[in-house]
Amino acid sequence: MKKTWHIKGLLATFILLLTAPPVSAEKSSVSPGKELNVKEFILEHLADSYEWHIVDFGKKDITVPLPIILHSKTSGWHLFSSTRFHHGETAYKGFYISTKGKYKGKIVEADVTGNETRPLDLSLTKNAASLLLASLLLIVIIMGVARSLKRNPLESKKGFTGIMEMFIMSIHDEIIKPSVGDDYKQYAPFLLTVFFFIFINNLLGLIPLFPGGANVTGNIAVTMVLAVATFLVVNLSGSKAYYRDILWPDVPTWLKVPVPLMPLIEIVGTLTKPFALMVRLFANIMAGHSIVLGLTILIFITVSLGSAINASMTVISVIFTVFIDFVELLIAYIQAYVFTLLSAVFIGQARMSSHGSKRVAQETKPLFIKDK
């Protein structure tokens, strides 16, 4: 009995820690004006940044400096630390972080007429650094599992390797195998990589402390690359029947001859599939982060309404944030799952040997092999 209380206490501490950092991070953005702009606050935290803010101790900011890499048309390549900007307050070598206009929050330089122009910005931002970190972590984990399995393949694994093996095989057997169809083996490595890449980035995004906390998979650039990868794999592995269905579908001829209406729709269809993948992942993860930020900010909005309301709102905020964090944990898995599942289904459709469902393709397996 005592032990369970102990564990519960630990859990509560952990949950408080989970929810705490956004609170402390919020202070700095609120202190100058005393007015809290909720929309600004949330958007600022969802967006990328040039430095990795960890925590404030009184007036002292603790941040991880990140490299800024720029290529200006006028002055060429530049590489310097993000601390040169002093949190966006000073300019360096003519570059500064814009505070207004369409380039707000980005590094700009002023040209001769005083207009702000953006140099080619390859800076290792917070999201990029988080991406590299997650990639490294993922490679280390998966290669570790692979090495451990390779060393002694006939022994069933225990501990972390065993769990990872079960996890990998569940994705492989339950998503990839039934969705892709016959030659799933060719696509399994790609789909597994996509799944674990999204999943580890989702999870790291949920940890508010330093190595995590970046809104990586809630950034459209990240999901765009993933969607483009899926688009390439799907369309490069398309069978003859798949392309025939796109370019010369089974519809009345007048729908495709003078004006190629149906082929056009089909081509747009091939583009909307990965587009939907891109937007779905981005929107889900971004929305999750927004909700957590919104709930946390309730505490600071209600400060001016008296201590009783503030205290009760704090309790509600913490409870809801904990709840949403659990939901986010689920979503981290579900979104990786959905992205992989749909990619697998699209590949399966593209591999279809004839007009019909995948099941038909599976039933005519011997024929299918002969076709190749």
Added chain:
Amino acid sequence: MSLLSPEPGLLFWMMLSFGIVLFVLAKYGFPIILKMVDTRHNYIEESLQSARKAQEELARVKETGEALLANTRKEQAIILKETARKNNILIEQAREEARLEAEKIIVAARDQIHAEKEEAIRSIRNEVSRLSVDLAERILREKLITNEDQMGMIDRLLDEIEISKS
């Protein structure tokens, strides 16, 4: 809105990191894991199959052994019976032979005894007749010194012979 427009910088980093991850994991990571899991799966399948086969083999061997044993036992019984029978016959034969031999010996002994007895009787008879002749001679010599005695005797004897002849 800046959230919806992809940053070229982040695009570059994402392409780089995802490309590296994809290259490394899709070439050296997941295929090895899948292959190893497959290997183990096959190994377990094979082990199960061979175990089942071995069990079947064992059962068959056991069955054959039992059959062999039963057969041997049956044969043993037959052989034993046969031996006993032969034994009996041999004993029987030996006994018969012995009996015959014994009989033969007995017969021979009997014959010999008979012959010896005959011989003995004959010799006794001879002896007796010789003795009686001797005795008779001596007696006669004593009694028939005179001629009358001799003639009386001869007459008497002749009478007697005539009587026994008639």
